Amino acid sequence: MSEAIDWIAANNVALILAIPFATSLLLLCLPGYRLSARLNAGSAFLTLLSALSLFIHKPAPGSYLLVDDLNIVFIVLNTLVGFTTSVFSASYIAHELEIGRLTTVQLRFYHAMYQILLFAMNLALLANNIGLMWVAIELATLTTVLMVGIYQTHEALEAAWKYFILGSVGIALALFGTILVYMAARPVVGEGPDGMIWTVLIGHAAALDPALLNLAFVFLLLGYGTKVGLAPLHAWLPDAHAEGPTPISAVLSGLLLNVALHAVLRFKLLLAANPGAIAPGPLMATMGLVSLIFAGFMLYRRRDIKRLFAYSSIEHMGIIAFAFGIGGPLANFAGLLHMTMHSLTKSAIFFAVGHIAQAKGTQKLADLRGLTVSHPLLGWGLVAGVVAIAGMPPFGIFMSEFLVVSSTFARQPLLAIPLVIGLLVAFGALMLRLQGVAFGEPSGHSEPVKASYLPLATHLMLVLIAGIYLPPPLVAWFQHVARLLH
Amino acid sequence: MDKFAFDIAHFLAGSLVLVSLMLLYQDRLSALLNVFAFQAVVLALSVSWQAYVQGAPHLYLTAAIALIVKAIVIPVALHRMIRRLGIHREVETALNVGTTMLAGLALVALSIVVVLRVTADAGTLAREDLAFALSVVLLGLLMMVTRRNAVSQVVGFMSLENGLILAATGAKGMPFVVEISVAFSVLVAFIVIGIFLFRIRERFDTVDLQALDDLRERRG
Numbered sequence: 001m002s003e004a005i006d007w008i009a010a011n012n013v014a015l016i017l018a019i020p021f022a023t024s025l026l027l028l029c030l031p032g033y034r035l036s037a038r039l040n041a042g043s044a045f046l047t048l049l050s051a052l053s054l055f056i057h058k059p060a061p062g063s064y065l066l067v068d069d070l071n072i073v074f075i076v077l078n079t080l081v082g083f084t085t086s087v088f089s090a091s092y093i094a095h096e097l098e099i100g101r102l103t104t105v106q107l108r109f110y111h112a113m114y115q116i117l118l119f120a121m122n123l124a125l126l127a128n129n130i131g132l133m134w135v136a137i138e139l140a141t142l143t144t145v146l147m148v149g150i151y152q153t154h155e156a157l158e159a160a161w162k163y164f165i166l167g168s169v170g171i172a173l174a175l176f177g178t179i180l181v182y183m184a185a186r187p188v189v190g191e192g193p194d195g196m197i198w199t200v201l202i203g204h205a206a207a208l209d210p211a212l213l214n215l216a217f218v219f220l221l222l223g224y225g226t227k228v229g230l231a232p233l234h235a236w237l238p239d240a241h242a243e244g245p246t247p248i249s250a251v252l253s254g255l256l257l258n259v260a261l262h263a264v265l266r267f268k269l270l271l272a273a274n275p276g277a278i279a280p281g282p283l284m285a286t287m288g289l290v291s292l293i294f295a296g297f298m299l300y301r302r303r304d305i306k307r308l309f310a311y312s313s314i315e316h317m318g319i320i321a322f323a324f325g326i327g328g329p330l331a332n333f334a335g336l337l338h339m340t341m342h343s344l345t346k347s348a349i350f351f352a353v354g355h356i357a358q359a360k361g362t363q364k365l366a367d368l369r370g371l372t373v374s375h376p377l378l379g380w381g382l383v384a385g386v387v388a389i390a391g392m393p394p395f396g397i398f399m400s401e402f403l404v405v406s407s408t409f410a411r412q413p414l415l416a417i418p419l420v421i422g423l424l425v426a427f428g429a430l431m432l433r434l435q436g437v438a439f440g441e442p443s444g445h446s447e448p449v450k451a452s453y454l455p456l457a458t459h460l461m462l463v464l465i466a467g468i469y470l471p472p473p474l475v476a477w478f479q480h481v482a483r484l485l486h
Numbered sequence: 487m488d489k490f491a492f493d494i495a496h497f498l499a500g501s502l503v504l505v506s507l508m509l510l511y512q513d514r515l516s517a518l519l520n521v522f523a524f525q526a527v528v529l530a531l532s533v534s535w536q537a538y539v540q541g542a543p544h545l546y547l548t549a550a551i552a553l554i555v556k557a558i559v560i561p562v563a564l565h566r567m568i569r570r571l572g573i574h575r576e577v578e579t580a581l582n583v584g585t586t587m588l589a590g591l592a593l594v595a596l597s598i599v600v601v602l603r604v605t606a607d608a609g610t611l612a613r614e615d616l617a618f619a620l621s622v623v624l625l626g627l628l629m630m631v632t633r634r635n636a637v638s639q640v641v642g643f644m645s646l647e648n649g650l651i652l653a654a655t656g657a658k659g660m661p662f663v664v665e666i667s668v669a670f671s672v673l674v675a676f677i678v679i680g681i682f683l684f685r686i687r688e689r690f691d692t693v694d695l696q697a698l699d700d701l702r703e704r705r706g
Contacts (some may be wrong), residue, residue: 131661165639169627172646176623179653182660183605183612191659211604 008050009057013065015050016075016122019043024115033097033104036111037090043115044083047122051079061199066128069481074125074262077340081254081347082118084455088351089114089247091452095358096245106150110245117143117251121259131196133263134171134178137227140256141167148244159239166236170226174263177219181270184212201270210276217280220267221287227260230321231291234314241310242363246354249306253313254347258339261317265324265485272486285325285415291318292422299429304363305356308433309349312389315426316342322419323404324485326411332482334403337470341396341463342389348459349385352378355451360444365433370442375449381456383438388463390430391423396466491539498532499618502652503594506625506645510590511583515568515575515637519561522641526556529648536655545655552651556644564637578634586632593624615656622649 008015023043030036054072061067067075093110096102102110117140124136145167149160178196185195188207194200201208226233241249268280295315302308320342323335356371356378357363371379388395401423408416505525512518530553537545568575579586597620605613626646630639654660 161636165630165643168643169630169646172623172643172650175650176620176653179650179657179660180616183616183657186657186659193661195659196661209605211606215600215604 005053005056009053012050012053012057013059013067013126016047016079016126017119019047019050020115020119020122024112024119027115028108028112031104031108033093033107033111036108037086037093040111040114041083041086041090044079044086044118047118048076048079048083051075051122061128063193063197064129064132065126066199067126069477070265070484071125071262073336073340073478073481074258075122077258077343078121078125078255079118081343082121082251084458085247085250085254085347085351086114088250088354088452088455089245091450092245092247092354092358095449101151102245110147110150113143113147114247114251117147117256121255124259125262128198129193129196130178130181130198130201130266133198133266134175137174137224137260137263138171140259141171141227144240144244144248144252144256147248148240150245151243153243155239156243159236159243163236163240166226166233170223170233172223173219173226174223177216177223177267180212180216180219181267184208184216198266198270202273205270205273206275208270208274210274210278213271213274213277217267217271217277217283221264221280221283224260224263224267225287225321228257228264228321229291229314229317230287231294231314231318234291234295237314238307238310241313242304242306246306246350246357249310250347250350250354253310253350254343257313257317258343261320261324261339264321268324269485281325281327283325284321285412288318288320288322288325289415289418289422291315292322293318293418293425296422296425296429299426300432302433303365305353305365305368305437306350306363308365309346309353309389312426312430313342313346315422316346316389318422319401319404319419323407326404326408326415327486328407328411329479329482330403330407331411332485333478334400334407336478336481337466338397338400338404341400341466344459344463345385345388345395345397348456348463349382349389351452351456351459352382352385355449356382359446359449361447362444365437367444368437369444370438370440372438373440374442374446377453378451379438381453381460383434384460385456386430386434386438388460388467390427390434394464394467396463399467399470491535494535495532495539496614496618498528498535499615499652499656501528502532502648503618503621503625506622506649507587507590507594509629509641509645510586510625513577513579513583515577515635516565518577518638518641519564519568522645523557523561525645525648526552526561529651530557532652533655540658542659548651548655552648556648560644564640568637577638579632580634581632586628590625590628593628594621597621597624612656612658616653619649619653619656622646622652625649 020043023039027036027039054067054075058067093107097107120136120140120143124133124140127133127136145160145164148163149156182195185201185208188204189195189200222233229237241252271277271280291314295311295318298311299308302311320335320339323331323338356375359375360368371382388397391397391401405416405420408419502525505521505528508521509518512521530549533545533549533552537543537549598617601613601617601620605616623646626642626649629642629645633639633642
């Protein structure tokens with residue numbers, strides 16, 4: 001047993017990438033959705049184990065891959081939510097097959113794409129080469145485009161098209177920024193591959209041409225910011241969340257947005273290490289604040305439940321970007337914590353929403369009434385999730401939002417006013433919607449649904465525990481990473 | 487590097503910007519595709535010149551891909567698709583041509599001012615190429631914003647990518663990203679052509695994105 005652990009730890013980085021990739025090839029050949037769904041979850045679990053072994057053994061950075069204290073947090077979160085979502089996906093997909101929304105061929109494609117997506121996200125997080133990181137994010141974008149359009153309905157194709165066009169523009173701008181970073185690096189570190197290796201770049205950051213770096217960061221922030229879903233570049237996000245299969249909504253909100261944010265943070269570090277460059281923080285804080293307030297008001301007018309929570313993701317990514325923009329150990333700590341809590345809570349909400357939409361046969365908020373009466377477990381699960389995401393104690397998001405607000409008061413008191421207004425606006429909208437959906441007389445028809453409650457319960461428990469008691473080693477780890485982020 | 491090499495490189499990069507401007511005032515889809523194919527030819531020439539000047543043989547591959555895929559395969563495929571599917575032959579614009587052209591000129595001026603100011607220390611070839619490349623990128627973006635048909639948006643996106651390739655090849659010694667970005671542009675084009683346009687045609691009466699806008703109204 002210990003030998004097996006040693007072996008996994010010694011090869012963890014290779015395994016994190018190889019397992020999803022090999023599984024996707026296998027899934028493409030396998031008929032039968034039961035086996036595929038199990039294989040999907042099993043392989044995601046093995047990837048999670050490999051990711052956890054990063055804590056035991058951290059390999060030295062190579063010229064393509066890198067494991068440092070910053071990306072371990074992202075990778076573990078990524079593989080964890082990837083695994084729980086695959087468990088949820090198994091029961092979700094079984095129902096979709098039953099009612100004939102998906103065919104077995106489409107399912108085979110779906111499972112293979114799911115693993116490719118995990119592979120691409122892990123690669124983007126592990127990449128030490130900014131070109132490789134760009135390629136991985138592009139791959140993740142393309143796979144999610146295909147998954148969003150998988151139902152092939154009018155709306156799904158529209159959403160996939162919109163996502164594809166906006167995502168590609170974002171990705172293209174990010175590539176231009178990447179090229180500019182290379183051009184800034186070339187006079188300092190010489191021609192060739194070194195100019196794209198992040199560890200080399202950060203080592204020479206102070207010597208890079210600040211003007212070029214500034215220009216590069218604008219493009220990178222706009223490009224990857226589109227993928228983070230920051231306003232005003234968020235237009236793809238609600239459609240993509242609402243029209244695709246719900247497991248994909250969970251992965252999009254919980255993970256892909258974080259992956260893009262990780263890319264932005266890497267370049268923020270690069271700029272912060274250069275004395276002549278502009279401060280990247282205010283730009284990020286502004287975009288974050290705009291996203292928060294905009295999404296907060298947009299929450300009121302939603303008529304579709306998945307769209308509602310998609311706007312809530314924009315709101316929360318805004319809070320996270322704002323926290324990292326404010327900077328300093330406390331705000332960065334709050335940003336990291338908030339990102340983790342948001343990923344867990346939002347995917348839990350989508351787990352509940354997915355089964356609810358299947359049981360009621362609709363996503364329209366107006367047709368969803370009295371869920372706690374008609375489907376007690378799912379209904380109360382949703383209530384707990386919404387209470388958590390709205391930032392009420394005792395859940396973890398309360399704590400991270402509290403930290404964001406208090407660190408803002410400490411560093412930029414004036415900015416705390418719009419921040420608090422945005423938080424309250426979003427809070428009000430969510431509570432208003434929750435009341436209608438969860439309580440009162442059940443409406444419309446509803447059919448029984450075989451739901452998997454385990455992923456939902458696990459996520460909510462984790463968020464609850466984090467809200468009551470954060471283990472000191474985790475706090476120490478986050479504090480350490482927060483200091484790295486400046 | 488001698489002055490002659492500079493002049494040729496600037497001439498080719500400048501032509502790319504001019505062709506990007508030409509894309510903006512095409513009002514028929516077939517003409518638009520022809521101009522795009524021409525832009526791809528100019529890009530291929532420009533990349534091969536960079537390959538020759540920099541002594542970087544792998545860039546010839548990039549040039550060949552640009553020539554074969556973007557100048558021949560994709561335009562031919564799109565031409566056939568327009569004929570077979572009976573797509574509207576006109577380019578529908580959200581903004582009239584005159585205003586678009588003025589906006590385009592402003593973008594070119596903006597990118598030249600920005601890049602030349604920012605890169606005062608960098609090599610001459612790199613900085614002027616970069617200014618042209620940024621112009622092409624921004625013009626492609628402008629085209630995507632101001633066109634309503636799916637096909638012309640795809641053309642806008644591909645011309646934007648041409649600008650990226652110009653920038654990447656102008657950055658001397660840039661590793662492996664050139665090939666990969668080209669491979670991805672091929673993949674992107676395949677996805678667009680194979681899946682989206684075909685299925686959009688299957689489901690909608692036209693590929694006009696105007697029809698797609700009703701999503702927002704219906705769904706809120």
